[in-house]
Amino acid sequence: MQTGTYYVTTPIYYVNDNPHLGHAYTTIVADALARFHKLLGEKTLFSTGTDEHGDKIVKAAAKHGQSPQEFVDTISGRFRDLWPRLQIANDRFVRTTDPHHIKVVQAIMQKVYDRGDIYFGEFGGHYCTGCERFYTEKELVDGLCPQHLTKPEFIKEKNYFFKMSRYLPWLKQYVEEHPDFIRPERYRKELLGMLESGALEDLCISRPKSRLTWGIELPFDSNYVTYVWFDALVNYISLLGYPDGEDYKTFWPGEHIVAKDILKPHGIFWPTMLRSAGLPLYNHLNVHGYWLMRDTKMSKSLGNVVDPVRMTELFGSDAFRYFLLREMQFGSDANFNYEAFIGRLNTDLANDLGNLFSRVLSMTAKYENSIVPQPRDKTDDDRAIMNDCADSMRNYIKLFESMQIARALEAIWELVRGLNKYVDTQAPWALAKEGKTERLKTVLYVLLACMRKVALVLWPVMPHAAITMLRQLGQDIDYGQNPELIIDDEINCFGGLYPGISIASSSNVFPRIDAKVMLAQLEEESRAMQEKARKLQAEKEASAPRPQVTFDVFKSCELRVGTVLSCEKLKGADRILKFSIDFGEGEPRQILSGIAQHYEPESLPGTQVCAILNLPPRTIRGAQSNGMILTAEKDGRVVLIRPEQPMPNGSLLG
Numbered sequence: 001m002q003t004g005t006y007y008v009t010t011p012i013y014y015v016n017d018n019p020h021l022g023h024a025y026t027t028i029v030a031d032a033l034a035r036f037h038k039l040l041g042e043k044t045l046f047s048t049g050t051d052e053h054g055d056k057i058v059k060a061a062a063k064h065g066q067s068p069q070e071f072v073d074t075i076s077g078r079f080r081d082l083w084p085r086l087q088i089a090n091d092r093f094v095r096t097t098d099p100h101h102i103k104v105v106q107a108i109m110q111k112v113y114d115r116g117d118i119y120f121g122e123f124g125g126h127y128c129t130g131c132e133r134f135y136t137e138k139e140l141v142d143g144l145c146p147q148h149l150t151k152p153e154f155i156k157e158k159n160y161f162f163k164m165s166r167y168l169p170w171l172k173q174y175v176e177e178h179p180d181f182i183r184p185e186r187y188r189k190e191l192l193g194m195l196e197s198g199a200l201e202d203l204c205i206s207r208p209k210s211r212l213t214w215g216i217e218l219p220f221d222s223n224y225v226t227y228v229w230f231d232a233l234v235n236y237i238s239l240l241g242y243p244d245g246e247d248y249k250t251f252w253p254g255e256h257i258v259a260k261d262i263l264k265p266h267g268i269f270w271p272t273m274l275r276s277a278g279l280p281l282y283n284h285l286n287v288h289g290y291w292l293m294r295d296t297k298m299s300k301s302l303g304n305v306v307d308p309v310r311m312t313e314l315f316g317s318d319a320f321r322y323f324l325l326r327e328m329q330f331g332s333d334a335n336f337n338y339e340a341f342i343g344r345l346n347t348d349l350a351n352d353l354g355n356l357f358s359r360v361l362s363m364t365a366k367y368e369n370s371i372v373p374q375p376r377d378k379t380d381d382d383r384a385i386m387n388d389c390a391d392s393m394r395n396y397i398k399l400f401e402s403m404q405i406a407r408a409l410e411a412i413w414e415l416v417r418g419l420n421k422y423v424d425t426q427a428p429w430a431l432a433k434e435g436k437t438e439r440l441k442t443v444l445y446v447l448l449a450c451m452r453k454v455a456l457v458l459w460p461v462m463p464h465a466a467i468t469m470l471r472q473l474g475q476d477i478d479y480g481q482n483p484e485l486i487i488d489d490e491i492n493c494f495g496g497l498y499p500g501i502s503i504a505s506s507s508n509v510f511p512r513i514d515a516k517v518m519l520a521q522l523e524e525e526s527r528a529m530q531e532k533a534r535k536l537q538a539e540k541e542a543s544a545p546r547p548q549v550t551f552d553v554f555k556s557c558e559l560r561v562g563t564v565l566s567c568e569k570l571k572g573a574d575r576i577l578k579f580s581i582d583f584g585e586g587e588p589r590q591i592l593s594g595i596a597q598h599y600e601p602e603s604l605p606g607t608q609v610c611a612i613l614n615l616p617p618r619t620i621r622g623a624q625s626n627g628m629i630l631t632a633e634k635d636g637r638v639v640l641i642r643p644e645q646p647m648p649n650g651s652l653l654g
Ligand code: ME8
Pocket: 010, 011, 012, 013, 014, 015, 021, 022, 023, 025, 026, 051, 232, 233, 234, 235, 257, 258, 259, 260, 261, 262, 289, 290, 291, 292, 298
């Protein structure tokens, strides 16, 4: 019996780069919510997609030597291919280059225009390409974009504006009167803060084609394309087939899941756009925090991004999903670190849940030939653990529904730990030894029945593992076919596991991870990634044009020829050579140079090099460097700069 409908969305991701942990997290949350609502017996729809227009995409495509369309096709495909690997079963995948989406954006734009909410005007603003938006003077931090900390470009041009300011008082009142419209509370407060600040103005919703053509043409002026955010937000209804589609009628309004970075467009632009177009508002905006890597923002240039594909290769998608959903308190930032990751998998999955399944199944094999026994009279202990089981399930539902997924899982783990304790206190092995077979049957039955419930409710979080555990308990449940398996009905009924059925004789769903070996491997992979990032960064810097220097500045550089007297590897630093060089100064000079991977130290004494001598001294691993040897570097190849003919030591370069 279906009790309602549930529509959940993720942001549609920019296709300027490959998917990473943050994208994986939001989409896993949405997938888990969709599955959870299926368990509640609701008809669900879950959508994700890619945001493909705008400056940012054009620049990324150019960098890869591709047309925007070719480029977006490739990267959008990568997002689509990733989702099944993480057991993400989205019902729809929307692309803002889809013809239907384009039509709906134009229809909404026209509606807002006809309502008199769009005007043409001149505007000067600080434009950040990273954010694809203008900032007012007040919003900048020390003249820089607050998100990217880069200097925005000041652009003055004629554009179309959405009269957002007209709807701001209404929105403020709406948010005040609907305390869970934006949740958790801290983001509602943040949004109210923005609404009260007076810094919000009308929204510039067009870009002149003279500057950008990669966008959706305005229906009322072909010289302009639509601002990416006005285009992207509309995806939430275009994919439902707005205005006449059955899905739109069935599923709108829905639930949005986003991270804190895009609170403003979702919390301010989107509701005011909907209001102006005369459409119902979404139900809730659910805002989560950021995943950090050891307290730092993940970034490609630091080489510290977590690759979801690699994580699932190493640990499986069930464990990866479990960790993300269990570790992050929805709304707060969370740290991803490998020690905590492996620690949690070993404790929660291998020790608690895995161990429960493994020991109860092998005891049932030993004492009952792997047949679910017929329970007899229940004791207070049995009734207590069964009550705990029902309570945990009730808590799980309540917490999951209010987006407290980590706490919902904690409620189930309390039960799992309680069941392990129940095994210890009831000691089935002792009952067997003492010949108390009736009691033994009851204890095993109670355990198996509770384990079945645990597996049932874990399906939203770990779909494959839940199905495997259920199969081990002789339950052939196809959630896809049978979504109306309602948890509610299961809570108070313990008859779902039939005595007499065959079950598995052993279980190893969550093997223990050898933390030491795995951490060493991950450490190695991180190092390689950081090295790659460092090289890329160095190449980027090397190819960037340098600012002009005056002749005097150049003349002030003391560049001289010298002869290498000795050279050896610096202790404790693989890449550094320690030189002693005669520059004709009376005393030899010590210089360190990071070229150990390119030259054997024995080959260098007696040869000449060039160096800059008047740099401040630097100390590396306790050794001082008094200058820098000149090299030429390209594509990872490094060679020393030497005079074409031997020259007296100390000769000046210029
Ligand atoms: O903003 N931690 O796309 P986007 C957690 N196209 N979540 C993270 C994260 C992190 N470190 N990094 C990214 C856009 N995310 C627009 C959206 S919607 C109409 C248009 C997730 O590719 C999180 O969900 O920059 C965040 O809101 C989203 O990726 C931003 O994705």
